[in-house]
Amino acid sequence: MRAGMRSAALTLAAGGAVLCSLPLLAPLFTGPEWAHPAVAAVIAMALSGAALRAVPRAAPAATPVQVLVGVAVVTALAAPGQAVLGVVPTGASFEHAAELFAQGRAEIDASPPPIDGTPALSLIVAAAAVLVALVADLFTAVARTPALVGLPVAAFAAVPLAVDDAGLGPGSFAMAAGGFVALLAVDGLLRGTEGAAGSPVASSGQARALGALWHGTAGAGAAAGALVLALVVPSAVPGLSDGQVHRIADPTRFGEETVTTQHPLVSLRRDLGSRSDTVVLDYTTDTDAPGYLRTFTLDSFDGTDWTMSSVRAEDGTRVGGELPPPPGLGPAAPAREVTTQVRLRRDPGEVDFLPLPYPARRVDVDGSWYADPDSLMVFSVEDQDVEPRYTVTSLAAPDPADLADRSSSPRVSGRYTDLPGGMDPRVGEVARSVAGEEGGPLEQAVALQEWFTAGAFTYDLDPPAVPEGEDPLARFLFEDRVGYCEQFAAAMAVMARSLDIPARVAVGYTSGSPAGGDAWQVRESDAHAWPELYVEGAGWLRFEPTPSSSDGQGSATVPEYAAPGALEEAEEPEATASPERPEETSGPDRPQEDEEEPEPEEEQAAGGADAPDGPRSDGGLAWPEWAGSAASAAAAAVGLLVLLLLPAAARTVARRSRVARAGGGGAPAQAASAAWREVRAQAEDLGLGWTPAESPRAAARRLTGACGLEREGTEALWRLALAEEAARYAPEPAATTPGALVADMRRTRTALRASASRGARVRAALLPRSLVTMGPRPRRRQEAAHRAGPAMISGRST
Amino acid sequence: MSLGTHHNGQGHPGPGAAEPLPAAAARIRQAVESVIEGKPEVVRMALTVLLAEGHLLIEDVPGVGKTMLAKALGKAVDCSVQRVQFTPDLLPGDITGVSVYHQETGEFEFNPGPVFANIVLGDEINRASPKTQSALLECMEEMQVSVDGTPRPLERPFMVVATQNPGDMEGTYPLPEAQRDRFMARIAVGYPTPQAELDMIDMHGADTPLDRVAPAASVADVRSMVQQVHTVHVAPGVRRYVVDLVAATRTSPALRLGASPRATLHLVRAARAYAALEGRGYVVPDDVQALAVPVLAHRLLLAPEARVERRTSEQVVAELVARLPIPSPR
Structure with missing residues (x-):
């Protein structure tokens, strides 16, 4: 399958997952009207994105076009009067939208859910859906990390949960979960057809089809298994039944059990x-x-x-x-x-x-x-x-x-x-x-x-x-x-x-x-x-x-x-009854009527x-609850942002440390190793793969060929590869000027990044795979190899 | 037969002077490649085996230049070359030589056979009877000939280049695996590219190309180069890598018979020579990887399942190489 078709399929799958998660909001509203603009916007965005991604040259325009399409659809449905041709928003439409937002907010404040799906609320939902669809698409088609789509979908689920104790309906939950699982299955299938990355052994067409099936089943199965575990384990573990797990996660519910311990x-x-x-x-x-x-x-x-x-x-x-x-x-x-x-x-x-x-x-x-x-x-x-x-x-x-x-x-x-x-x-x-x-x-x-x-x-x-x-x-x-x-x-x-x-x-x-x-x-x-x-x-x-x-x-x-x-x-009230204890004179007094x-x-x-x-x-509680959920949503957003940036920060620390070791005055072997590990980390981050069976020069050869590096980058890469090779295998690795290594690292990095697509670069920056695939810094060289190797070889060969 | 040291007139230094090995090797390669067109890898492998003091098995269909390669190599290093055409009626004595009673002196005099040469070309070795085959193979392993109880050492360098038609051709006795094991490497020459074949026509039209091969090194040079090869460093990690690779052939489910410890030694020696040819003072895993198929594949026996799947031992070795992690500082 061509790369373009794969991206298009992923975009469609992400849109589908977002669509499937929309019913999670249903408990907040009466009637289905609230969902129409959101559904239309998500579908339009998914289709436009998929169409553009199917053409490799148009793919970079997909995300901006999706934004425009989302805005246009929302405009057409919310404020067509003020827009040019009904879809192009003008200043007036933005004012109208702002009014609608304020109105929707007032409606939310005025009454507890479920509330009627007025145009204002539909607009708010549609705007949220456009955002979520955009994020889901970026996660899926650009960053190729579709599992993260679960986060925005969970945001949908969090709103009714924060507002309403009744929880989510099993139907809407199953639908959202199904959409998510289907997305992972599609991603797995596509990964399978791409072939196992880094596997040097050519596989036959049948093996590849089997691999695709395996990837698809494995991805979807893992997600489905996790969902089932999350649903079953709390009720199966005795101490966790009665929703304790969820209460821990929800501090606003703290204390309610204490209050009602004694049945009123x-x-x-x-x-x-x-x-x-x-x-x-x-x-x-x-x-x-x-x-x-x-x-x-x-x-x-x-x-x-x-x-x-x-x-x-x-x-x-x-x-x-x-x-x-x-x-x-x-x-x-x-x-x-x-x-x-x-x-x-x-x-x-x-x-x-x-x-x-x-x-x-x-x-x-x-x-x-x-x-x-x-x-x-x-x-x-x-x-x-x-x-x-x-x-x-x-x-x-x-x-x-x-x-x-x-x-x-x-x-x-x-x-x-x-x-x-x-x-x-x-x-x-x-x-x-x-x-x-x-x-x-x-x-x-x-x-x-x-x-x-x-x-x-x-x-x-x-x-x-x-x-x-x-x-x-x-x-x-x-x-x-x-x-x-x-x-x-x-x-x-x-x-x-x-x-x-x-x-x-x-x-x-x-x-x-x-x-x-x-x-x-x-x-x-x-x-x-x-x-x-x-x-x-x-x-x-x-x-x-x-x-x-x-x-x-x-x-x-x-x-x-x-x-x-x-x-x-307005008469005077009756006198207060006498304080003496009443006589219990009860007689069977049949009702008349x-x-x-x-x-x-x-x-x-x-x-x-x-x-x-x-x-x-409680109706009277509506305002504090919404305020609380808004605050916690903001906190969650900040936390999410920090979480998203954590890998990038860890990667930066790792790179700095390697650059320092490569440029420091340490042993030349260690300097070269640090520099080469950084090259490997960059290659892995950019999705270029790395196999343990590849020697430094084999890796350099492959990267040069795969990335089409220009001359300067190629030379820098080869210098690093040969320095690492000498560091590993030569009896006395030649001392290199430390500054040269660092300069070559920089040149190689620039060259590798320049050869990668923008999506790969974004993913490399935000979700560096090398953090997972590469362990901490290496121990002393070849401790294990000393034990068994030499005795057999050295005897007669020299 | 000329066993003397030869200087080629260009005044390049003798064994005492430490000429860099790659330069001398490059000259030899150039000389051989002037005859064997478009096959640099084959020439390189032949030179590697020569410097590693091994023996070379060339397995290919007739007429692709197997004999020419051996002869050109011998001429390029200016050493003695003997050619033995193996036939079913060839006797062991035809190879090692025989003692003949001398009428005048009344003593037995040893008539050395063709094996007393620096490069012995055994053509179509699989056509000879097993008994004759094994006579040659003993010489290869022990570097000496024992006739009538007298050991006679062979002069170094000693290299047997045996050619063999693929086993499925008629009238052959394929070498048993135990004897294949004594060859350091097996290569296939392969058909030339169309352009190389065109050039070949032109070249052969004028004169015999072998005549134009000027000696590029002497026997002493070769001995000196062999000594230099011995000094090539093999890092512990690389030794371990070789052992792991050979061990992998023994555990691979696709193989019925894995490589022997002798294969381990051959692989390390070949890797040293290969690194030396590149002018490197140490072996890197890439050398081992490049040599794994020629050095290991001919020693292996495929398991029946792999045979049914029409895999070859070359494929199996290549897969093992692709899967085995290289020695790294980790």
Whole structure:
């Protein structure tokens, strides 16, 4: 096969590999529109590059033409209006492109993935694809190191991984891996048809075909084997399962495991069911109606349980006084701030979440704590050995009047309305019938809350056990109607989500009981769970579906804005419930509206699996994550650059050292050897090959012939070869002027480089093969040869 | 037969004076090449074997100048040349000479055979009976002739140039491998190029070209050159290289019989002469590589598989040379 056709095939294979890796970005976008310009640009670049490379004389123009083609295609698709003939970009098109880039950035910042594939985002993707395709082509066709194409492809994979916890789809991963493996296979096949470089033994045509097959299979097989190993080994090694390997590589995920070591639900049930009067904490506050102290929120419902999705402890979220702004709070939010000084009575080592009033604006606490910007949870990832005291400044609960004329604000992440598939349909029906269709989310929420507290439900810390296989939610809502705060909060949150109101379950403590003055005391029996619903303009608001006072959670209070009728006429809130322990007087109280015998919900078990593949990352975290990934991408780029330049640097050091030895005043044999090793290194770098069976003069003869060196270079090369020959084999190598050797080295280098193609020179500079093929500097001459040789020969021949 | 020292009239120095070997060798080559057109490598190899005190086996089809080469070489160094045409009825005594009873003195007198010469040309050695062949080969190895229990040394330089038609021709007794081993090198002359053949016609049309060969050196010169060859340095690495190369022929799966230790000695000696001809005081691996095929190939027996694949021992040796790493400082 001609060299031109080989280059063309490599260019096409590189383009194919890049195309195959584009689906890796799919999790970031909805719909396929985002990919069209990128696909068009990559195809056009690959075709133009291949066409030019097929003609050897046009090959040097391939890369510049590819750049132009890429720019033209992107221009034609992104800003044809401002371009000449629709493809040649003008100043206006660049301005338009800059606008589109800014717009795309704003879109990325505005919403978490997946986002719509707008023209702006398509342009960004296409620009990235053009860059990656160009780099891949340079790696493959020019530098002949196609394995490095894995790096830009991995960059594609890194973006969705950095943004989204869900990982890559197996399909897109397999496709990208397949493209990469195919590229290596093509390269191997072509290498095989070129014949084993440096093999002096002529091989037959059949042997060459076999060699090509072997190279192709070996290259692709090695890549495929590495991929399979990377996928299988972590899950097969016991200590490495559970993604530990990948966590090590991803410092932003650090600490998430620590935070959730204790399953929230386990401690939740223990605490919430507690009747102990042990004081958990006490606090002083400057308000006479303190809010609840929230410890953490559960934001994910799997059909049976509410759980917490992972939170991240990174430097960007470290608590240093000010907390991130509360999500969704409109400009009309109340400015009244409440200061609370809390003293925990627990061993600080047990505390990994701080009980805080919501929304907290500022926390002053010793030790290393992190804030989740989405939920404003404050947590630590290690045991804190500090005084368990802290001061928190929070916003007072909004006035009903403020809520009435709230302004709109961005919607919260869609995951707060996610419900698993296979839910009992009655939940949604009841929610709609209770809340009505016409009211806003706030009115609907208040209606739901009233439905729970109206008397149909009974508060009991020992609810009847749920039979195996039954849906506890349906049983609570439609059959027993007996439970405590956990069931109430969970049920209301689920119903709110079924009405498309973002909801989550908060866990913490009620305000506790007054302890004289502005001091309050919170006991274990004040542990509580309540739903938080998101209302646009007001942010997350707590509701209280659990019966309070003596028939329920004793210290529970209904917030002002959620009190019945509060929205119509801003009434005074209900008095705080009496602090005495409630009597557990529970009676079987059948629900009125639902007489139908419920079926055991078999599908509940499968419900989790049917969950839609929605985005799983926290919406509020979008900005820091993107910023973090941008920073790490920049760091990775710098690291990549350093890595790319490392071989060149090592090669330069090696050459300097040889030049110094050749020019130094050492033994002439060593000087000549150093000079000749440098010649060999240059030849290997330029891909001219080197066989161990070649003597210095044989190598000089071959290089002279193969490179067509001009006279000066030829003479310099031969002088070096003969000097090396004398150094090796002559009894007393003739002393040469050291400067002459160095000058000859320089002449030879210039001549060899001049005879090589530009691609070979670039590769020689960036990826010098001699670093691999040639070991460290040689030891003393011929130690081994002395042992066996002379005894047999010398006897009769002289 | 003239065994005396000859000076060619150009006043070049005798054995005492240290004339540089390459200059003398170049003159000899020039003289021989004036007869053997277009075959510098063949001439060079013949001279190498002469200076290395070896014997040369020329294997080729008839009429390519085998005999001419031997005669021209003998004339160029101005030494005695004897030619023996080997035939199936040739007896050993026809080569070594016989003792004849002398009537007048009443004693046996030794009539030396044609082997008593500096250069013995054995034409078509494979046509003689094995017994006669071995008589010559004993002389070659021991440099002396034993007739009637009296050892008679041969004068140096002593070089047998045997020619042999390729083995697949009719009426031949191919040399057994043990006897081929005694030849330092085997070369093929090969057909001349068309231009050389044209020149040959012109040359042979006028007169006998051999007559024009002027002696370029004397026997004493040759002896002195042989002495100089002995001083050529063989670096330990190169010795090792030779041993490795010969050892490789013994382990190669393509070969049934590898080269003997005698081949090792021959190769080193030839390499010394080859280096000396280039005016180099030391042997380089390139010398060994250039000599590997002529010195080693005729001693080897191909394995049946290699024979089936129609490979030749020359190819096998060339492959070994191409694969064996040269001695390097590493």
